[in-house]
Amino acid sequence: MRTATIQKSDLGKAIDLLVQADLRVIAPRLQPRLEEDGPDAIDVLTLVEVKSGENHQVGEGLLPLNGVKEFLFAKHEPLFAYEKRGKKIDIIPVHHEYPRTVIVGVRPCDAASIASLNAVFSDANAGFEDPFFTRRRERTTIVTYSCTAPDASCFCTSVDLAPDSSRGSDLHFTEIGGDLIHVEVLTEAGEAIANLLESLLEGEGDQQQREKAGAAVKEKLTRIRDAAPIKDWLDNLDNFDDEMWERLGEKCIGCGSCTFLCPTCHCFDIVDENKGSKGYRVKFWDSCQFDHFTLHASGHNPRDWQYKRYRNRFNCKFKIYPEKFEQQGCVGCGRCIRGCPVNLDITEYMAEVAAKAAG
Amino acid sequence: MIEQIRNQARQLLENGEVDVVIGYAEGSDPTRTTPVFVRKPEDVDRLIYDARCINSLPLYLNKRHEYTKKGWKKTGIIGKGCDIRAITQLIAENQLRRDEVYILGVPCEGVVSHFEKWDGSLHDGNRASKCTDCDVMIPLDTDFFPGEKPEVDRSGPYKVTSPKVANLMGMENDQRFAFWRDDFDRCFKCYACREVCPHCSCNVCITDETTPSWIDPAAHKKGVFSWHLTRAMHLVGRCTGCGECTRACPMDIQVDLFNQRMKEIVQENYGYKSGYSLEEKHPLITYKVDDREDFIK
Amino acid sequence: MGKKIERHAFEPKIMAFVCKWCTYSGADLAGTSRMDYSPNVRMVRLPCSGRIDPQFMIKAFEQGADGVVVSGCHPGDCHYNEGNYYARRRNTAFRELMDFNGIDIERIEFSWISAAEAIKWTEVIDNFTDKVRELGPHAQYSDDVVDPYAEFLVQKDRETA
Numbered sequence: 001m002r003t004a005t006i007q008k009s010d011l012g013k014a015i016d017l018l019v020q021a022d023l024r025v026i027a028p029r030l031q032p033r034l035e036e037d038g039p040d041a042i043d044v045l046t047l048v049e050v051k052s053g054e055n056h057q058v059g060e061g062l063l064p065l066n067g068v069k070e071f072l073f074a075k076h077e078p079l080f081a082y083e084k085r086g087k088k089i090d091i092i093p094v095h096h097e098y099p100r101t102v103i104v105g106v107r108p109c110d111a112a113s114i115a116s117l118n119a120v121f122s123d124a125n126a127g128f129e130d131p132f133f134t135r136r137r138e139r140t141t142i143v144t145y146s147c148t149a150p151d152a153s154c155f156c157t158s159v160d161l162a163p164d165s166s167r168g169s170d171l172h173f174t175e176i177g178g179d180l181i182h183v184e185v186l187t188e189a190g191e192a193i194a195n196l197l198e199s200l201l202e203g204e205g206d207q208q209q210r211e212k213a214g215a216a217v218k219e220k221l222t223r224i225r226d227a228a229p230i231k232d233w234l235d236n237l238d239n240f241d242d243e244m245w246e247r248l249g250e251k252c253i254g255c256g257s258c259t260f261l262c263p264t265c266h267c268f269d270i271v272d273e274n275k276g277s278k279g280y281r282v283k284f285w286d287s288c289q290f291d292h293f294t295l296h297a298s299g300h301n302p303r304d305w306q307y308k309r310y311r312n313r314f315n316c317k318f319k320i321y322p323e324k325f326e327q328q329g330c331v332g333c334g335r336c337i338r339g340c341p342v343n344l345d346i347t348e349y350m351a352e353v354a355a356k357a358a359g
Numbered sequence: 360m361i362e363q364i365r366n367q368a369r370q371l372l373e374n375g376e377v378d379v380v381i382g383y384a385e386g387s388d389p390t391r392t393t394p395v396f397v398r399k400p401e402d403v404d405r406l407i408y409d410a411r412c413i414n415s416l417p418l419y420l421n422k423r424h425e426y427t428k429k430g431w432k433k434t435g436i437i438g439k440g441c442d443i444r445a446i447t448q449l450i451a452e453n454q455l456r457r458d459e460v461y462i463l464g465v466p467c468e469g470v471v472s473h474f475e476k477w478d479g480s481l482h483d484g485n486r487a488s489k490c491t492d493c494d495v496m497i498p499l500d501t502d503f504f505p506g507e508k509p510e511v512d513r514s515g516p517y518k519v520t521s522p523k524v525a526n527l528m529g530m531e532n533d534q535r536f537a538f539w540r541d542d543f544d545r546c547f548k549c550y551a552c553r554e555v556c557p558h559c560s561c562n563v564c565i566t567d568e569t570t571p572s573w574i575d576p577a578a579h580k581k582g583v584f585s586w587h588l589t590r591a592m593h594l595v596g597r598c599t600g601c602g603e604c605t606r607a608c609p610m611d612i613q614v615d616l617f618n619q620r621m622k623e624i625v626q627e628n629y630g631y632k633s634g635y636s637l638e639e640k641h642p643l644i645t646y647k648v649d650d651r652e653d654f655i656k
Numbered sequence: 657m658g659k660k661i662e663r664h665a666f667e668p669k670i671m672a673f674v675c676k677w678c679t680y681s682g683a684d685l686a687g688t689s690r691m692d693y694s695p696n697v698r699m700v701r702l703p704c705s706g707r708i709d710p711q712f713m714i715k716a717f718e719q720g721a722d723g724v725v726v727s728g729c730h731p732g733d734c735h736y737n738e739g740n741y742y743a744r745r746r747n748t749a750f751r752e753l754m755d756f757n758g759i760d761i762e763r764i765e766f767s768w769i770s771a772a773e774a775i776k777w778t779e780v781i782d783n784f785t786d787k788v789r790e791l792g793p794h795a796q797y798s799d800d801v802v803d804p805y806a807e808f809l810v811q812k813d814r815e816t817a
Contacts, residue, residue, distance in 0.1 A: 036522055036523075036526060037521075037522060037523045037526065038488045038520075038521050038522040038523055039472045039476070039483070039484060039485055039486055039487065039488055040472045040473075040487060040488045040521055040523070040602065040605055040613060040615075041523065041613060042472075042473055042475065042476070042611055044545075044610075044611045046545060046610075065545070065609065065610055065611065066545070066547075066610070070547075075547050075577075075578045076577035076578050076579055076582075078805040078808050081805070081808075081809060092809065094805065094808035094809060095808055095809070095810065095811050096808065152388045152389075152390070153388070223388075250396060250426070251393065251394045251395070251396070251419075253418060253424065253554050253555060254424075254554055255549060255550065255551035255553075255554035255555060255607060256549040256550060256551065256554070257549050257551045257607065257609040259549075260547050260549040260609060261609050269576070271569070271572070271576055271577075273572070273575050273577065274572070275719065275803075280805050282575075282577045282805075284548075284576060284577040284578060285547055285548075285578070287549065290550075292563075292567055304425075305425050306424075306425055335609075337387070338475075339609040341414070341551065341555050341603065341606065341607035342393060342394050342414060343386040343387055343391045343392065343393035343394075343474075344393075345386075345387035347387065348387055527756070528756070530758075532755075532758050532759075532760060533758060533796075534758070535756070535757070535758030536757065536758025536759060536796055537758070538758070539757050539758060565711070573711055573715065577804075579804035579805075580800060580801045580804060581718055581801050581802065581804050582804075584714075584718075584757070584801065585714050585715075585718060587757075588710075588714055588753060588754070588757060589710075589711060589714065591753055592710050592711075592749070592750060592753055595749045595753070596749075616756075617753065617756060617757075620752070620753075620756045621749060621752065621753060621756075624748070624749060624752045625749070628745075628748055629745070642745060643742070643745055643746055643749065644742070646738060646741035646742060646744070646745055647741075648731065648732075648741070650741065650744055650745060650748070651744075651748055652731075652744055654747075654748070654751060654766055655744070655766045655767060655768060656765065656766065656767040656768075656780055
């Protein structure tokens, strides 16, 4: 589709235009640390709903703590309500709202993760569809923004992505020097957003400059691993009991941070939240790193040690996902590395596996 | 200093006095360190100690975790002063026996508050607030300590070191409530605050109980309020203030502010500091006839 | 006796956790002596004030209580000798904790009421009910906390296309 340019200083106006068009606009926002709060506090960058273009952080900072995941696959939501009357149980439907949403300033890794989630929640082959996810997905437009300053934990190039890749995005922004941003319209949903921003867009974008800017950022990535041999190595079931799993994973404390931060992790649990004779059946995020995730009613737990749980996570990302959904399970955002309290590093596993596969 | 620790660790492993030494090693990038389990004498050179060694290692001694099922009869552990207080507290709570651990104390000059803040040196901008006014930089109870252990006066009361606690207490109730409501909005209940805590010892946490369900597992306001209040309540008088809960929080919520405030309350009312003594009873399992009761009608 | 019945726009829900030996018996005495006291209170009888877990109070607020009463034997009177002393310490801590979270501790009342103090029971309940009535509904534990999914039960007209 078409290309254009936009001034970086106009991004605030762009958000205003989107808000005025009655869209729910999600953008990164920084809660800066206050000096008086002492050294323990740190800057917090999150994706939140914004009502105006003031104080937006689109294109600034690196990655928001939360990805786009929580706007498509809610942290928690009710499936239905119920009420018990004697022996009878009434099921009361709940009404979800799916406002038209545009998420601005999404990083390429996060955008790429949506396809992975989509494969789970609306698997056309399996004939299964999660209506909450798919309806939200249909009404959400993703405006991505190429990275300019990846940090030491980023490893997107190791999993076939790049700081400027536009997979999964509808409208893609790339800084091409000065105050200028190159705009690519990639889908019809993106076109609709571009039309709303028409007054701010100018001319045509220079594709060459965009490629050059992307390549320059790519060079800043230091964490590069070879993901190619991983799948084959994992496919060999002899390696399921390799000594490496315990050696690398024994320090894991099972906090689940990595899974909750991960843009492609999608496990959930369902409980009844009861109050007297009424209640809701609620779906909420769960994690394979919890000890009771696989706990059987008998008391038996097939993943009885923490390193086995982490082995499962690694297998999920590099074996199960590609096999079952033909999608990549890891998008290299590095959140699990930044967020891990004990510095358990998924790229160490990747390097180790690559070394083992090479013999 | 670290050479002496390594030598001692090597000797302990060679003589079979300990089965493993838990310490710190270089992490996967230069700003990070990682916990390491050293089992062979030749691996002791991996051990390091500097201001990046944030982790509270006594976590790995807590019975709730599987490490204790590994058949280690005696565990060597490298401890900063504050970590050794956590060990003392674990022993006082009968979670551990003193003869199960061999404590290699390190002289500490403070640690950074978050790995991200490490810029090559420790300074006021990145030193964890728990490290100001610390009286266990020379640790209390050790089996080995490199160099002389000077006498330190540790009789002073517990003082809150995070300025945020005072800032919050200076606010009106509703402002304080609004602060927590907004911060808790980010919480997605991964329970990292629980899992990194050296003192969370329950085999089944009350939040994982389903019959009855005391704390709603979903991350709505009800579930989140209930979780954080309960977590803080269960740590009253037991928390040794390692600050790991705040550091581990993936959404950067400062949950340890609750613990700091409660330590202040416990100090004011019962004159108790956790992790200093094996004999002194934890304040909520004992009482005095003339305890404060100005709030009681 | 017989108080004049007044009608109010807001009637608070008060939850009382009481010890069975003293306060419950005191309340029982109030009842058998035909004393009037505010009907806003719902009592839960527990073996001892030492059995009252702060979790109960959190749960009470979650379920929509506007105020919580905790009551047991006077110091020295505990049927189990020391349960109320533990309760006293625990509640000191719990009140400060709630306060640090910004939750209004005016809505938590702690009292010692013996089996003979039926009059004190009626006074405590009446005064506390008046106080909570004045404070109004518990705004901090408002509907979105007490019933997080209430809004999902309402069919919205404005279907956003």
